Each structure stands twice: as C-alpha cells, then as structure tokens.
Amino acid sequence: MGKRNKISILTAVFGLVSAPLMASAALNPAMFGSPIANAQEVQNSLVLRLIEEEAVDLEDLGVINPGILNTNPFYFMKQFRRTTLRAFKFNAVEKAEFELNTLNEKAAELKRLEEIIPDNSEVLVSALDAYEATLDNLGYYLARIERDDRNAGLSDLLNRLLDAGLKHSKLFDQLEPDNDPAGSRKLSSLEKKLGAVVTSALIKLDNQESSRIRFASVLANQPGGAFKALRSAEILDSWEGSLPLNEWLSELLLQSKEDLLLETQARIVISELNSVLPALLERLPGDSSARIRVMDESREYFTDQELKNDFSLVRQLLLELSENSRKIGKTEAEHMLARASKTAEFLENKIQKENLRSKSLNELLANAEFNLEQAEESFAIGQYASSFGQASVAAAAAKNSLNRISFTDNLSYEMGELRNKYDSLFSQAADNSLNQESNQRLFELLALSERVLVELSDLAAEEAGIDKIMPVLRNSKVLLWQLELELNGLIAELKEKFDREKAARPLIQRVLK
Numbered sequence: 001m002g003k004r005n006k007i008s009i010l011t012a013v014f015g016l017v018s019a020p021l022m023a024s025a026a027l028n029p030a031m032f033g034s035p036i037a038n039a040q041e042v043q044n045s046l047v048l049r050l051i052e053e054e055a056v057d058l059e060d061l062g063v064i065n066p067g068i069l070n071t072n073p074f075y076f077m078k079q080f081r082r083t084t085l086r087a088f089k090f091n092a093v094e095k096a097e098f099e100l101n102t103l104n105e106k107a108a109e110l111k112r113l114e115e116i117i118p119d120n121s122e123v124l125v126s127a128l129d130a131y132e133a134t135l136d137n138l139g140y141y142l143a144r145i146e147r148d149d150r151n152a153g154l155s156d157l158l159n160r161l162l163d164a165g166l167k168h169s170k171l172f173d174q175l176e177p178d179n180d181p182a183g184s185r186k187l188s189s190l191e192k193k194l195g196a197v198v199t200s201a202l203i204k205l206d207n208q209e210s211s212r213i214r215f216a217s218v219l220a221n222q223p224g225g226a227f228k229a230l231r232s233a234e235i236l237d238s239w240e241g242s243l244p245l246n247e248w249l250s251e252l253l254l255q256s257k258e259d260l261l262l263e264t265q266a267r268i269v270i271s272e273l274n275s276v277l278p279a280l281l282e283r284l285p286g287d288s289s290a291r292i293r294v295m296d297e298s299r300e301y302f303t304d305q306e307l308k309n310d311f312s313l314v315r316q317l318l319l320e321l322s323e324n325s326r327k328i329g330k331t332e333a334e335h336m337l338a339r340a341s342k343t344a345e346f347l348e349n350k351i352q353k354e355n356l357r358s359k360s361l362n363e364l365l366a367n368a369e370f371n372l373e374q375a376e377e378s379f380a381i382g383q384y385a386s387s388f389g390q391a392s393v394a395a396a397a398a399k400n401s402l403n404r405i406s407f408t409d410n411l412s413y414e415m416g417e418l419r420n421k422y423d424s425l426f427s428q429a430a431d432n433s434l435n436q437e438s439n440q441r442l443f444e445l446l447a448l449s450e451r452v453l454v455e456l457s458d459l460a461a462e463e464a465g466i467d468k469i470m471p472v473l474r475n476s477k478v479l480l481w482q483l484e485l486e487l488n489g490l491i492a493e494l495k496e497k498f499d500r501e502k503a504a505r506p507l508i509q510r511v512l513k
Contacts, residue, residue: 043275043279044279046276047276047279047280050225050226050227050273050284051280051283051284051285053226053227053228054225054284054285055174056174057111058111060167060223061104061107061108061111061167062104063104063105063107066105066108066111066112069109069112069127070109070113070123070127071113071117071123085098092142092144092145092146093145093153093154093157095141096138096141096142096157097153097157097160099134099137099141100157100160100161103134103135104164104168106130106131106134107131107164107167107168107171109127110124110127110128110131110171110175111171114175119178121180121183124177124183124186125182125186128183128186128190129186131190132193135190135193135194138197139193139196139197139200142161142204142205143200143204145205147204147205154205155210158201158202158205158206158214159217159218161198161202162198162202162214162215163218163221165194165195165197165198165235165239166218166222167222167223169191169194169195169238170235170285172187172190172191172194173285173286174285175187176285191238192238192242195238195239195242196242198239199239199242199249203247203248207248208248208249208252211249212252212255212413215256216417219256219260226268226273227264227267227280229260229261229263229264229267230260230261230294231286233260233261233294234286234294236253236257236260237257237290237293237294237297240253240254240257241339245342245343245346246346251402251406254399254402254403254406255403255406255407257294258403258407259477261297261298261301261302262301262302262303262474262478263477263481264298265298265302265303265307265481266478266481266482266485268307269482270482270486274307274310277310277311277314278313278314281295281314281318282314282317282318288321288322288327289327289332289336291318292315292318292319292322292328292389292392293336293392293396295311295314295315295318296315296392296393296395296396297396297399299311299312299315300397300399301474303471303474303475303478319385319389320385323384323385328384328388329384329385332384332388333375333379333384333385333387333391334379336387336388336392336395337372337375337376337387339395340371340372340375340392340394340395341372343394343395343399344369344372344398346398346402347361347364347365347368347398347401348365350402350405351401354405356405356466357465358465358466359467360401360467360470361401361404364398364400364401364404365398365401367393367394367397368394368395368397368401369394370394371390372391372394374390375389375390375391375394404466405466407473408466408470411460411469411473412460414473415456415457415460418453418476418477419453421484422449422450422453422480422483425446425480425483425487426446428487428491429487432491432494439490441486442483442486442487442490445479445482445486448479449476449483452475452476452479453476455472456469456473456476459472
C-alpha cells in the first residue's frame with residue numbers, strides 16, 4: 001500500500017466520513033461554495049498533511065546532504081573513501097558502527113533518488129542492491145561482537161540500530177513503486193532482512209530488562225505525527241511474526257505494540273481524527289496485511305468503544321481492498337493460519353503450565369480457537385481473504401491474553417513507570433505556570449489520571465488478579481497519553497505566544513533580553 005497506490009476508497013466511504021464537514025459547509029453556502037466539493041477538499045488536504053507528517057525525510061536520517069548518488073559516474077570515489085575508512089576500524093564494534101553509518105547514508109541516498117528520479121525501477125533496484133551489500137556487512141560484524149555489559153559503545157550501537165531499523169523500514173514503505181513487481185519484491189525482501197538483523201543483534205547482545213528501556217526511549221523519539229505510533233507498531237508486528245513465541249524479544253515486541261496502540265488511541269481521540277480514518281489508513285504507506293493484523297490487535301486493547309467501531313469499519317474496507325488488489329491470497333492466508341495456530345497453542349500451554357485462573361484468559365482463548373476454526377473452513381473453500389481476516393482475529397485474541405499475563409507479571413515495573421510519567425507531567429504543568437482556571441481540560445485529566453493510578457495501586461495491593469487489573473492499567477496508560485498530548489499542546493501555545501510578543505518588541509529590547 002505505497003504512497004502512489006491508485007486504488008482509493010475516498011468515494012466509497014465519503015458519505016460515512018464527511019457528513020460533519022458537509023454539515024458545516026452547508027451552514028454557510030456563500031462562504032464555502034459547494035458543500036460536498038469543499039468538504040472533500042478539506043478532507044483530502046487533511047489526509048495529505050497527516051500522511052506527509054509520517055514521511056521519513058533526510059533530516060530524520062541525520063544526513064542533510066547525501067552527496068554523490070550511485071547514478072553519478074564518480075560514485076566510485078565515494079566507495080573508495082568508504083573502503084579506505086573501513087580499513088582503520090580494528091574491532092567488531094567499530095566495524096559494525098561504521099557499517100551502520102554507511103547503511104544510513106545509503107538510506108539517505110535512496111530517499112534522495114526517490115525525490116529526483118521517481119518511478120525509475122532500474123535505479124531503485126541498483127541502489128537497493130548497494131544497500132543490501134552494506135546490510136550484509138553489518139549483520140556479519142554484529143554476529144562477531146561478544147556481549148559485554150561494560151561496553152558503553154555497544155549500548156549506543158544497539159540504540160542506533162533499533163532507530164535505523166524503524167526509520168529505514170518506514171522509508172522502504174514510502175519507496176514502494178507502482179506496477180513494478182521486481183522493485184516491490186526487492187523492498188519486501190530487504191525489509192525482512194533488516195528486521196532479522198535488528199532482532200538477531202538484540203537477542204544476542206541485549207536482555208529483556210535493558211531492551212525494555214531501550215525500546216521505550218527509541219520509540220518515544222521517532223519522528224512523525226498522530227499516526228507515528230501506529231506505523232511503529234506495524235513494523236514491530238513484522239519483526240515479532242518471525243520470532244519464536246518463547247523468545248524474550250517476542251514478548252517485549254508484543255508489549256511494545258500494545259503500548260504503541262494505546263498511544264495511537266489517545267492521539268486519534270485528542271486530535272478528533274476519526275472522520276478521516278478510512279481515507280488515511282488506505283493511503284498511508286505500509287504493508288496492508290500488517291496493518292490489518294495491527295488493527296485487529298488494536299480492537300483488543302482500545303478502551304474507547306467508538307474508536308473500536310471505527311477501526312472495525314476501516315479494517316473490513318482494507319481487507320476487501322487487499323483481496324481485490326490480490327495483496328492477500330492463498331500464501332498470505334496460509335502464513336496467517338500458521339501464525340494464529342501457533343499463538344493459540346502457545347497460550348493454551350502457558351495457561352495450563354502456570355495454572356492460571358482467569359475468566360478473561362479462558363474467554364480469549366475460546367475466541368481464538370473459534371475464529372481459527374472459521375479461518376480453516378474459509379481456507380478449505382478457497383475464501384483466502386476471509387481466512388486471513390479470521391486467523392488475524394484469532395491471533396489478536398491470543399496475543400491479548402499473552403499481554404495480560406506479561407503485564408501483570410511485571411506490574412510493579414509498569415506502575416512505577418506510570419507514576420514517574422504522571423509526576424513528570426504534573427511538574428511540567430507547574431513549571432509552565434498552568435492553572436486550573438485557564439486550563440480546565442488539563443486539570444480534569446490530571447485529576448482523573450491520579451484517581452485511576454490510585455485505583456490501580458489499590459488493586460495491586462489486594463492482588464486482585466488479571467481480570468480486574470488489566471482494564472484499569474490500560475485506561476491509566478491512555479489517560480496519561482492524553483494528558484501528555486494536552487500538556488504539550490498548551491506548552492507549544494505558550495511558546496508561540498512568547499515568540500510573537502518577543503518579535504513585536506523594539507530591536508533594542510530584543511537584543512538586551
């Protein structure tokens with residue numbers, strides 16, 4: 001589902017998503033002209049802006065000017081320089097750092113080529129081949145590194161590797177060409193290889209405790225707008241799907257995805273973007289099958305029922321589009337069935353082995369098994385898109401159960417992080433002299449967040465169990481995200497006001513200040 005995708009559902013869903021806009025335009029025809037035309041124009045403009053906010057650019061890659069590109073006959077000089085510099089790296093960490101820097105430069109070259117020579121399949125594949133050669137080198141040197149917790153350079157390397165993995169994967173989605181099977185296959189293959197390099201390095205050189213902190217930091221600093229967390233969740237979903245379920249990184253990826261999706265709920269609700277979801281999620285770059293899987297998981301975690309319903313509508317539209325464009329067929333359904341079956345089996349064994357007593361866990365397992373049976377029946381009669389969708393729902397239910405177990409097992413850590421976040425946001429509000437009289441919504445969120453955190457603490461003290469704790473834990477996370485977004489908006493307004501007032505002062509006052 002690249003950004004040049006010619007399939008559009010704007011017309012199909014226009015009557016559903018633009019009614020509020022048309023109503024506003026109809027109130028004053030003289031001002032707005034044709035209500036329908038203007039409403040669609042406003043919606044299209046908003047969708048394009050939201051998509052642009054999620055695009056990876058050169059600044060995000062940290063390479064403002066990528067220099068000579070591989071279409072230039074003098075590119076060999078750049079290659080020679082890299083070969084010379086590589087010779088002065090003397091250990092595996094230094095060599096891996098150099099290859100990661102080079103990989104990032106080659107990602108920037110890809111981005112620049114997209115800007116100046118779009119839709120050129122031959123140039124794209126050639127540049128991707130060059131990227132792959134460096135990725136292979138990076139994987140080789142990462143495999144030669146011995147884990148050493150005292151090596152500060154190693155921790156920084158893993159941070160930068162995770163960051164690059166996320167940004168480069170998003171860039172590959174942007175590069176998706178139209179009507180070019182060779183380019184699409186190459187991009188898909190490279191994205192899988194990149195994910196394998198990142199996850200293999202983390203498993204070998206890191207542990208769950210330090211990776212938890214690493215993921216939180218890197219994900220929080222990803223560029224983007226209202227849907228940046230959703231895009232990151234889609235990439236983590238692809239990585240998680242290639243790992244064994246009993247691997248510690250698989251558990252961490254599942255937990256990180258849930259947190260990202262709860263963040264997505266907060267961003268959509270506070271920005272009031274429900275009306276553009278169908279058009280946006282159809283046109284936003286990314287893999288359609290991953291988006292459907294993540295949306296199914298979203299519906300398991302969301303605390304806002306209206307948004308759940310909106311996602312159900314959009315998810316079905318995306319599934320139908322993917323079937324019509326043949327992006328989801330027999331092969332995709334087979335893979336999804338296998339993935340869902342393994343997840344449900346893993347969950348069932350975990351419940352039995354740990355003798356877990358929970359009504360919600362058993363209900364989710366039953367839902368997973370029911371939808372898995374439906375998926376197998378659909379597959380048997382050749383309804384592959386339906387089979388994929390049902391298997392995805394089954395996997396989402398099972399993953400919901402696994403996350404309920406994981407989060408409650410680590411409840412002390414989760415509560416500590418939530419309390420620290422609340423205290424930090426409260427301090428920021430005080431530092432910026434925000435008061436309840438002028439910022440009623442902010443202080444309502446502060447009070448509500450405080451009450452929910454107290455409730456969560458009481459449930460933990462009572463050892464209330466998964467069924468009671470998880471809804472409150474998820475609600476507290478969404479509230480804190482809404483609180484942070486509201487606070488950030490108010491602080492940005494204060495800064496803009498200060499900048500305007502400063503610009504209006506006489507020059508001598510500005511200099512003295």
